Amino acid sequence: MESRKFVDTKIKRSIANQAEQTDQRTLALWAADCADRVLASFEAERPGDQRPRLAIEAARAWVRGEVSMAAARAAAFAAHHAAREAGHASASAAARAAGHAAATAHVAGHAAHSATYAAKAMAYAACDAEAAKAKTELERQWQLSRLLELGSNR
Numbered sequence: 001m002e003s004r005k006f007v008d009t010k011i012k013r014s015i016a017n018q019a020e021q022t023d024q025r026t027l028a029l030w031a032a033d034c035a036d037r038v039l040a041s042f043e044a045e046r047p048g049d050q051r052p053r054l055a056i057e058a059a060r061a062w063v064r065g066e067v068s069m070a071a072a073r074a075a076a077f078a079a080h081h082a083a084r085e086a087g088h089a090s091a092s093a094a095a096r097a098a099g100h101a102a103a104t105a106h107v108a109g110h111a112a113h114s115a116t117y118a119a120k121a122m123a124y125a126a127c128d129a130e131a132a133k134a135k136t137e138l139e140r141q142w143q144l145s146r147l148l149e150l151g152s153n154r
Contacts, residue, residue, distance in 0.1 A: 006119075006120045006123055006124070006132075006136075008116070008119065008136065008140070009119075009136055009137050009140045011137075011140045011141060011144055012116070012140065014144055015112065015115060015140065015143055015144050015147065016112055018144065018147050018148065018151070019108075019111060019112050019147065021151075022147065022150075022151050024104065024105075024108040025063045026150050026151055027104055027108050027111035028059045028060075028062060028063050028101065028104040028105055028111065029059075029060065029063055029150055030111060030115075030143075030146060030147050030150050031059060031097075031100060031101035031104045031110065031111040031114035031115065032056045032059040032060050032063075032101045032114075033146055033150075034097060034101070034114050034115045034118040034143055034146070035052070035055075035056050035059075035094070035097035035098040035100070035101040035114050035117075035118055036056055037118060037139070037142075038090075038093070038094040038097055038118045038121035038122060039052060039053060039056065039094055039098065040094075041088075041090045041091050041093075041094040041121050041125055042082070042086060042091040042092075042094040042095045042098075042121075044091070045086055045087060045088050045091040046082070046085070046086060046091065049082050049085075051075075051078040051079050051081065051082040051095070051098075052079045052082055052083075052094065052095040052097075052098035052099070053098070054075050054078065054079075055072075055075040055076055055078065055079035055098040055099055055101060055102035056098050056101055056102070057075075058071060058072040058075035058076075058102045058105070059072060059075075059101040059102045059104060059105060062102075062105040069105045069106055072102045072103070072104075072105035072106070073102065073103060073105065073106045075102040076099045076100070076101075076102035076103035076105075076106070076110075077099070078099075079095050079096070079098040079099030079102060080095070080096060080099040082095045082099075083095035083096045083099065088124070089120075089124040090120075090121045090122075090124035090125040091121075093117045093118070093120040093121035093124055094117070094118070094121040096113075096117040097114045097115075097117035097118040097120075097121060098114075099114075100113040100114035100117060101114040115140075115143045118139060118143070119136050119139045119140055119143070122135040122136060122138075122139045123135055123136045
């Protein structure tokens with residue numbers, strides 16, 4: 001599996017600060033939204049593998065009270081297994097983003113990992129380092145904006 005070094009942005013600290021002030025259910029929705037934005041990267045490589053998609057759905061279902069934390073956690077483990085089987089770094093990062101979204105039902109801190117893996121998936125899909133930097137910055141800006149939006153709606 002090829003990959004280039006991931007360089008995060010300074011906005012990561014703002015995201016972390018906001019996440020610390022946000023309730024776990026909102027974080028799970030946010031993490032699911034982050035993972036959903038990069039899911040196509042995984043599905044393009046492994047079109048028949050539904051594990052990351054099911055993990056994102058489990059995170060949202062947990063928020064609605066439709067599945068238990070244990071069921072969401074099981075979906076998280078399945079998505080992480082899918083990540084290990086992915087051949088491209090972008091696809092693997094996308095599956096990990098989904099896994100961490102579902103794992104947010106267990107521990108709120110997984111939401112920030114979901115966002116980071118989503119940013120990594122964007123960066124790894126870029127054609128060069130400059131494009132990766134730009135995609136990471138745009139994704140992190142979207143993530144902060146979305147987290148603030150969800151937080152104000154709850």
